[in-house]
Amino acid sequence: MSRPTKITAAAAVAAFALALAGCGGDGGGGGAITADGSSTVGPFTTKAAEDFRRESEGTEVTVGISGTGGGFERFCIGETDISNASRAIDEEEIAICEENGVEYLELQVVLDALTNVVNVENDWATCLTTDQLNAIWEPGSRIESWSQVDPSFPDVPLRLFGPGTDSGTFDYFTDAINGEEGASRTDYSPSEDDNVIVQGVSGERGGLGYFGFSYFEENQSRLEALAVDGGSGCVAPGVETAQDGSYTPLSRPLFIYVSLGSLEENESLEAFVRFTLENAQTIAEAAQYVPMSQEQLDEQLQKLEDALS
Amino acid sequence: MLAAMVVAFGTLAVLLVDTIVTGWPELDRQLFTDPPSTVPEEAGARPAILATLYLGLIVLLLSVPIGVLTAVYLEEYANRERWWNRVIEVSIQNLAAVPSIVYGILGLAFIVRGIGIGRVVLAGALILTLVVLPTVIVASREAIRSVPDSIRQGAFALGATKWQVVWRQVLPAAIPGMATGSILALSRAVGETAPLIMVGAIVYVAFDPTLFGAYTALPVQIYNWTKQPDPTFQTLAAAGAIVLLAIVLAMNAVAIVLRNRYRRRW
Amino acid sequence: MASTDVVARSALALPRKRIRWGEKLVQGLLFLAAAVSVLTTVGIVISLLLPAVEFFGEVSPLDFLTGTTWAPLFEPAHFGVVPLVVGTFMISLWSALVAFPLGVGVAIYLSEYAPPRVAATLKPVLEILAAIPTVVLGYFALTFVTPLLRDVGLDVEIFNALAASLVLGVMLIPTVASLSEDAMAAVPRDLRDGGYALGADKLQVSTRIVVPAAISGIIAAFVLAFSRAVGETMIVLIAAGQLPQITFDPRETIETMTAFIGATGNGDVPTGSIEYKTIFAVGLTLFLITLVLNLISIRLVRRFREVYE
Numbered sequence: 001m002s003r004p005t006k007i008t009a010a011a012a013v014a015a016f017a018l019a020l021a022g023c024g025g026d027g028g029g030g031g032a033i034t035a036d037g038s039s040t041v042g043p044f045t046t047k048a049a050e051d052f053r054r055e056s057e058g059t060e061v062t063v064g065i066s067g068t069g070g071g072f073e074r075f076c077i078g079e080t081d082i083s084n085a086s087r088a089i090d091e092e093e094i095a096i097c098e099e100n101g102v103e104y105l106e107l108q109v110v111l112d113a114l115t116n117v118v119n120v121e122n123d124w125a126t127c128l129t130t131d132q133l134n135a136i137w138e139p140g141s142r143i144e145s146w147s148q149v150d151p152s153f154p155d156v157p158l159r160l161f162g163p164g165t166d167s168g169t170f171d172y173f174t175d176a177i178n179g180e181e182g183a184s185r186t187d188y189s190p191s192e193d194d195n196v197i198v199q200g201v202s203g204e205r206g207g208l209g210y211f212g213f214s215y216f217e218e219n220q221s222r223l224e225a226l227a228v229d230g231g232s233g234c235v236a237p238g239v240e241t242a243q244d245g246s247y248t249p250l251s252r253p254l255f256i257y258v259s260l261g262s263l264e265e266n267e268s269l270e271a272f273v274r275f276t277l278e279n280a281q282t283i284a285e286a287a288q289y290v291p292m293s294q295e296q297l298d299e300q301l302q303k304l305e306d307a308l309s
Numbered sequence: 310m311l312a313a314m315v316v317a318f319g320t321l322a323v324l325l326v327d328t329i330v331t332g333w334p335e336l337d338r339q340l341f342t343d344p345p346s347t348v349p350e351e352a353g354a355r356p357a358i359l360a361t362l363y364l365g366l367i368v369l370l371l372s373v374p375i376g377v378l379t380a381v382y383l384e385e386y387a388n389r390e391r392w393w394n395r396v397i398e399v400s401i402q403n404l405a406a407v408p409s410i411v412y413g414i415l416g417l418a419f420i421v422r423g424i425g426i427g428r429v430v431l432a433g434a435l436i437l438t439l440v441v442l443p444t445v446i447v448a449s450r451e452a453i454r455s456v457p458d459s460i461r462q463g464a465f466a467l468g469a470t471k472w473q474v475v476w477r478q479v480l481p482a483a484i485p486g487m488a489t490g491s492i493l494a495l496s497r498a499v500g501e502t503a504p505l506i507m508v509g510a511i512v513y514v515a516f517d518p519t520l521f522g523a524y525t526a527l528p529v530q531i532y533n534w535t536k537q538p539d540p541t542f543q544t545l546a547a548a549g550a551i552v553l554l555a556i557v558l559a560m561n562a563v564a565i566v567l568r569n570r571y572r573r574r575w
Numbered sequence: 576m577a578s579t580d581v582v583a584r585s586a587l588a589l590p591r592k593r594i595r596w597g598e599k600l601v602q603g604l605l606f607l608a609a610a611v612s613v614l615t616t617v618g619i620v621i622s623l624l625l626p627a628v629e630f631f632g633e634v635s636p637l638d639f640l641t642g643t644t645w646a647p648l649f650e651p652a653h654f655g656v657v658p659l660v661v662g663t664f665m666i667s668l669w670s671a672l673v674a675f676p677l678g679v680g681v682a683i684y685l686s687e688y689a690p691p692r693v694a695a696t697l698k699p700v701l702e703i704l705a706a707i708p709t710v711v712l713g714y715f716a717l718t719f720v721t722p723l724l725r726d727v728g729l730d731v732e733i734f735n736a737l738a739a740s741l742v743l744g745v746m747l748i749p750t751v752a753s754l755s756e757d758a759m760a761a762v763p764r765d766l767r768d769g770g771y772a773l774g775a776d777k778l779q780v781s782t783r784i785v786v787p788a789a790i791s792g793i794i795a796a797f798v799l800a801f802s803r804a805v806g807e808t809m810i811v812l813i814a815a816g817q818l819p820q821i822t823f824d825p826r827e828t829i830e831t832m833t834a835f836i837g838a839t840g841n842g843d844v845p846t847g848s849i850e851y852k853t854i855f856a857v858g859l860t861l862f863l864i865t866l867v868l869n870l871i872s873i874r875l876v877r878r879f880r881e882v883y884e
Binding site for chain 2: 699808836837855866873
């Protein structure tokens with residue numbers, strides 16, 4: 001290459017680099033909001049972030065899905081502004097937050113009906129009792145086939161998929177079904193990413209998995225939801241049964257934890273949280289979650305106001 | 310033998326055709342202009358594409374000087390008997406064999422947490438640089454080695470210093486080989502996913518990347534999309550794959566053309 | 576003689592070469608550049624070793640190396656790495672078995688059969704196969720190869736080792752082919768000519784003379800392919816699954832060391848927890864295995880290069 005060509009090429013490269021550096025907008029700078037945590041709550045926060053972005057002219061929100069546990073770990077050392085959680089913060093995590101001087105506000109933003117899903121070709125199981133679920137998922141369980149769950153079921157291999165241990169969904173489910181948080185058989189395909197569970201169950205005739213209701217709603221053509229008998233008959237997961245609590249024991253609130261320190265420093269964070277609460281019902285419906293009632297949301301808004309004053 | 314060729318090329322063809330056919334519907338302007346979204350109809354890969362190009366640029370700017378200088382050192386200056394030079398040689402050989410995900414672990418421990426710059430573009434670029442550095446070094450060494458000694462001796466005879474010989478005679482002659490090797494290494498960096506996952510190329514990023522900002526790269530974006538069961542996202546993943554393939558294949562084509570046009574016969 | 580003395584002494588009295596500081600500076604700079612590689616190696620070793628040592632303070636190395644259940648995050652936790660290692664080796668073996676005959680076949684074709692122009696055009700195309708990003712290959716394995724295997728009648732699970740191995744094997748064909756080709760090119764013409772002189776045809780010369788003569792190089796190619804497969808992450812992460820189990824049936828779901836690191840590391844790694852440390856313990860194991868394989872393949876390559884040079 002001749003010298004003039006080389007110089008032109010170098011200049012072009014430099015110009016491109018400068019342009020990229022320049023047109024980054026407010027990306028990593030002030031006003032940016034970092035959220036991480038539950039993969040169940042993640043899509044909700046992401047939808048809120050998208051809508052907020054349109055309204056607020058480009059405040060940037062990044063949302064990670066490291067799992068409820070993973071989210072808290074980052075939150076309690078001050079790395080994130082918001083922690084998405086599908087269960088309440090536990091004692092150990094509270095201790096870490098205190099150690100690091102991270103104060104927070106706990107807000108419920110949306111409800112969930114933890115759903116057990118099976119393959120569309122599964123025409124034998126429509127409802128399971130909590131005892132049956134317990135037998136399937138308890139630590140050391142040796143159930144390998146559907147016929148072992150109920151003798152009337154065919155002898156189809158049971159293929160289990162579920163969240164990993166960093167997931168609040170995992171914590172909640174194991175607590176509700178097996179009686180102790182974290183107690184579960186270990187020979188299933190775990191994933192922090194609920195989409196992988198959808199893929200797994202929809203690809204295996206004998207598949208069984210569990211995750212938040214929104215993932216079922218979004219994939220209704222690919223999966224069937226099981227009704228759960230918590231002692232008073234089979235109840236199918238749904239918006240009403242979650243709101244009125246009849247879908248037990250697997251209906252639960254979903255949380256966001258907001259760092260008070262970040263609220264003080266970052267105006268856009270306050271705006272975002274307020275926006276999320278005020279529009280929680282529309283966001284929930286758009287993202288296919290179970291919305292909270294207006295009263296419940298007003299309570300949360302009040303909590304926010306109290307914290308800010 | 311022919312069967313083997315058929316399998317190899319047949320698979321390549323099937324892969325390309327399948328990807329293109331699947332991804333074609335979503336290969337539109339939106340892919341390049343819009344950020345990702347939970348609504349697949351509105352999703353694009355703009356931040357990811359920009360970040361990938363940006364990462365590639367930084368990797369190029371870092372890996373080429375370090376790699377070329379290392380190669381020059383080893384070929385022209387280093388005394389093979391000295392133990393420290395043997396250590397360097399062994400290091401490079403081992404690094405070339407280390408799985409890229411281990412570089413991700415290294416990056417997490419030292420660059421993201423250690424130096425503490427966090428999950429930013431620069432961190433990703435630094436790690437990718439380390440991943441491709443051994444390749445750049447090896448390619449540059451080959452290029453330097455293929456320059457005949459007579460060129461060097463002639464320059465020395467005319468009174469040049471060692472550095473003058475290298476800078477004015479050896480390197481210019483070796484540039485085509487080094488350029489080819491660097492571009493091939495770069496195309497690999499652009500396609501790497503594992504190390505970036507380890508250092509937090511985040512799920513949802515809607516803004517254009519800056520040096521110290523959060524980011525997601527195209528391979529990571531594709532990976533995230535492949536996990537979404539919604540078929541529109543699968544199509545998007547394929548569309549993203551088309552873009553990525555186009556970038557990588559373009560780089561490879563440039564490298565091959567360079568190699569053929571500038572191959573010197575001594 | 577006096578005159579020669581004078582000449583000799585004046586020769587010895589020539590001023591010493593002036594130290595050129597520019598040269599010294601350059602040399603220093605170059606050494607620094609080279610040191611980057613050493614620093615990287617040291618960095619990798621340290622970053623793996625320190626947390627791994629902490630890990631082995633909590634988990635006995637014996638349990639780690641011989642335990643057959645890998646469930647690090649459950650209650651009760653199991654830290655046996657054997658399933659992950661078996662998963663890795665299974666994938667690597669199957670991929671190498673795919674890549675090896677195909678790669679050698681391609682090499683034989685290109686070096687013994689193809690006319691030079693055809694070979695010259697085909698070789699870059701082969702390189703393209705090696706350049707395809709692994710995430711694309713993983714996606715291809717999951718969405719195209721797995722359904723194809725099912726259509727053909729093989730009862731594979733949605734995440735299975737076979738699809739991943741097939742795709743990985745094809746990806747490694749260029750590596751095996753290139754190294755085999757070098758090995759076969761190093762076989763002197765005389766051997767071939769001797770075969771032809773005795774009336775052998777091309778096939779016989781290729782398979783009975785050239786290949787055996789190049790055997791150590793070809794074995795080196797196999798080992799290299801195997802070691803590359805050991806280090807591969809994305810293809811297995813997407814297509815082979817995350818269920819650590821000891822099985823030799825490639826139709827089943829498994830988890831490799833790399834997939835575990837990739838799935839767990841996911842950007843969130845909470846420092847200090849046992850989860851963080853498992854990444855390093857497994858990473859260290861992986862690193863050592865690839866190191867040993869690399870040493871073996873270097874030795875083999877050196878041996879075949881020596882035989883004919």
